[in-house]
């Protein structure tokens with residue numbers, strides 16, 4: 001199924017969030033920067049081996065996205081990204097979709113703090129990804145659907161699913177990466 005205009009808007013929003021240096025392309029450098037910010041925010045100095053481990057973990061996201069670079073210029077344009085998301089999400093069978101979001105969500109949760117995540121870890125994630133930090137708490141509150149002050153991986157997977165698929169302009173998970181309209 002072709003992604004709807006609202007789904008496309010959310011994918012464009014997500015693309016802009018991943019483009020950490022805001023040059024209009026997702027590149028390896030964006031993920032290097034996210035890894036450095038994440039390791040620093042967790043209090044690791046560059047000489048600590050954990051710093052490099054975190055960086056390598058974040059780079060796995062880049063490696064997973066790299067096949068989207070169909071014109072092989074070493075960076076992913078918005079069009080290339082939308083094409084990848086169309087295939088991975090909207091053309092996928094429900095089983096393929098679940099495997100795709102389950103794997104990537106578990107991986108990111110493990111990287112930023114495990115299961116469940118605390119609000120402190122969520123704020124660090126917002127900082128590392130250059131998401132609007134003033135909205136981290138509100139995003140956490142909306143995605144923490146059972147309101148226990150912790151984000152389980154299950155809640156996070158449900159939020160990613162809602163972000164990718166929902167047509168509801170008021171869906172809580174529209175706030176996953178901060179408000180859509182900023």
Ligand SMILES: [Ca+2]
Pocket residue numbers: 019020021022023024025026027030
């Ligand atoms: Ca970039």
Ligand SMILES: [Ca+2]
Pocket residue numbers: 068069070071072073074075076077080
């Ligand atoms: Ca490209």
Ligand SMILES: [Ca+2]
Pocket residue numbers: 144145146147148149150151152155
């Ligand atoms: Ca919860």
